[in-house]
Amino acid sequence: MTAAILLTREGRRVTLFERGERLGRKLSASGNGKGNVTNVHMGPEHYFSDDREKVARALSRFSNCDTVRFLEEIGGIFLPDARGRVYPASRQASAVTDLLRGEIARLGVEVKLNAQVTKLWHDGQFQIVSGGQTFGADRVILAAGGKAAPNFGTDGSAFALAEGFGHTVLPCSPVLVQLRCEPARVKGLKGIRVDGGLRVLRWGEEQFSVRGDVLFTESGVSGDAVFRASSYATKGDLLLIDFLPDVEENKLKEALKRHTGVEKLLCVVNNGLGRALFSRAKDEEELVRLLKAFPLEVTGTLGFAYAQATRGGVPLGETDENLQSLKQSGLFFAGEMLNVDGECGGYxxxxxxxxAHLAAEGALK
Ligand SMILES: Cc1cc2nc3c(=O)[nH]c(=O)nc-3n(C[C@H](O)[C@H](O)[C@H](O)COP(=O)(O)OP(=O)(O)OC[C@H]3O[C@@H](n4cnc5c(N)ncnc54)[C@H](O)[C@@H]3O)c2cc1C
Incomplete structure (x- = not known):
C-alpha cells in the first residue's frame, strides 16, 4: 500500500493485487487494535535477519521519524507512549488503514480485491496471473507477507512466486507468539497476569531478559514480555519468571517470616498465585526460589495461527540495497516476505x- 502510494505520486501507473476482500486487514489488527506503527528507540539491534547491516542501512535511509512524517502527511497525529511505542493519537489501528486506503483511492491507484496472484514470470516483461487473467508489468513489488496469522491472507503460499525466480526461502518459524510449556507446570495458574521479570536461558546461559506482562494460559505463557522473549526462545530453553522484580531477596525473606502457612504470601503476590506457589514449595527456601525464578521449560509455540510475525523467508542477501532481486531485475520485495523480523513494539x-520506501525508490530508477 505504501509503495503504491509513493509510485503513484511519482506518476507511475500501479495495480495492487490483494487476495482478501479488503486492503490492510492485518494492519487494522495490529497493536491490539491500537496500531503500534513504529518505536522511538529504533535500531538494527531490534531486528533478526541474515544481513543486519543491510537492515541498519535501510533504517538510516527511511527511519522511524520518516514513518511518522509519511503518515502525518496523509493525515492524523502519531505519538509515543512511555515505552517509546508510537501509535495514532486515536489509538485505532483501523484508522491508520483508513488513512492509507483513503490516499490510495484519492490517488486513483487501481486496486484488485479477491485477486490472489497465483503465477508470476518474466518473459521480457512480468506476467502476473490472478483470477484466470494475465496482466503485464515492467516492475513487480512482492509484499505478500510471511506465514504468521494466515487468517489475514498470509499462509506463506506467495513464497512460491519468489522461488519461481530461483530465490531461496529460508525456513520459517513463528515469532511474537505465546510459548508452550509442560501443562502440569502451569496448572492452576491460568488467567494470572503479573508485571514480572522474564529471563530466557539456554544451557544455563542467558539469551534475553525483559520486564513486562506475563499471562499464564492453559498451555503456557503469553503477554507482552513473553511475546518479546519469543524472538529469542526456542524449544528446550528455560524461562525464569521473577514475580517480584522490584523486591530484593532479603526483603522478601523478612516478609515471609511474619506468618506461617499460605498467609505468608498475603500482599506479596496475587492470592491465586500465592496458593499455587505455596503448594509447590517444600520449604521456605524453595518458595523464595519459585517467587524470584519460577522455572518453565519451553516445549514450543502456539504456532503461526497465533503469531504476529515470521522469522525466515527470502534472504536479504539475495537483494540489492533497494531490495531488488539479484535473480531477476525489476522484481522487488518489501515487508515480512523478507528474512527480517523485529521485536515486539512497532518494529x-x-x-x-x-x-516499501526502498523498493518504491528502486522501482522508480
Ligand atoms: C495480530 C497482529 C498484531 C500485530 N501488531 C503489530 C504492531 O502493533 N506493530 C508492529 O510493528 N507489527 C505488528 N504486527 C506485525 C505486522 O502487522 C506485520 O509485520 C506487517 O503487517 C507486515 O506487512 P506486509 O506488508 O509485509 O504484509 P501483510 O500486512 O501481512 O500484508 C500482506 C498482504 O498480502 C496479501 N497476499 C498474500 N498472498 C497474496 C497473493 N498471492 N496475491 C495477492 N495478495 C496476497 C495478504 O492477503 C495480505 O493482505 C502484528 C501482526 C499481527 C498478526
Whole structure:
C-alpha cells in the first residue's frame, strides 16, 4: 500500500493485487487494535535477519521519524507512549488503514480485491496471473507477507512466486507468539497476569531478559514480555519468571517470616498465585526460589495461527540495497516476505514502511 502510494505520486501507473476482500486487514489488527506503527528507540539491534547491516542501512535511509512524517502527511497525529511505542493519537489501528486506503483511492491507484496472484514470470516483461487473467508489468513489488496469522491472507503460499525466480526461502518459524510449556507446570495458574521479570536461558546461559506482562494460559505463557522473549526462545530453553522484580531477596525473606502457612504470601503476590506457589514449595527456601525464578521449560509455540510475525523467508542477501532481486531485475520485495523480523513494539511495521520506501525508490530508477 505504501509503495503504491509513493509510485503513484511519482506518476507511475500501479495495480495492487490483494487476495482478501479488503486492503490492510492485518494492519487494522495490529497493536491490539491500537496500531503500534513504529518505536522511538529504533535500531538494527531490534531486528533478526541474515544481513543486519543491510537492515541498519535501510533504517538510516527511511527511519522511524520518516514513518511518522509519511503518515502525518496523509493525515492524523502519531505519538509515543512511555515505552517509546508510537501509535495514532486515536489509538485505532483501523484508522491508520483508513488513512492509507483513503490516499490510495484519492490517488486513483487501481486496486484488485479477491485477486490472489497465483503465477508470476518474466518473459521480457512480468506476467502476473490472478483470477484466470494475465496482466503485464515492467516492475513487480512482492509484499505478500510471511506465514504468521494466515487468517489475514498470509499462509506463506506467495513464497512460491519468489522461488519461481530461483530465490531461496529460508525456513520459517513463528515469532511474537505465546510459548508452550509442560501443562502440569502451569496448572492452576491460568488467567494470572503479573508485571514480572522474564529471563530466557539456554544451557544455563542467558539469551534475553525483559520486564513486562506475563499471562499464564492453559498451555503456557503469553503477554507482552513473553511475546518479546519469543524472538529469542526456542524449544528446550528455560524461562525464569521473577514475580517480584522490584523486591530484593532479603526483603522478601523478612516478609515471609511474619506468618506461617499460605498467609505468608498475603500482599506479596496475587492470592491465586500465592496458593499455587505455596503448594509447590517444600520449604521456605524453595518458595523464595519459585517467587524470584519460577522455572518453565519451553516445549514450543502456539504456532503461526497465533503469531504476529515470521522469522525466515527470502534472504536479504539475495537483494540489492533497494531490495531488488539479484535473480531477476525489476522484481522487488518489501515487508515480512523478507528474512527480517523485529521485536515486539512497532518494529515490524517500521520494517514494512522502510522496505516499501526502498523498493518504491528502486522501482522508480
Ligand atoms: C495480530 C497482529 C498484531 C500485530 N501488531 C503489530 C504492531 O502493533 N506493530 C508492529 O510493528 N507489527 C505488528 N504486527 C506485525 C505486522 O502487522 C506485520 O509485520 C506487517 O503487517 C507486515 O506487512 P506486509 O506488508 O509485509 O504484509 P501483510 O500486512 O501481512 O500484508 C500482506 C498482504 O498480502 C496479501 N497476499 C498474500 N498472498 C497474496 C497473493 N498471492 N496475491 C495477492 N495478495 C496476497 C495478504 O492477503 C495480505 O493482505 C502484528 C501482526 C499481527 C498478526
Amino acid at each position: 515490524n511495521l517500521q520494517w514494512a514502511f522502510t522496505s
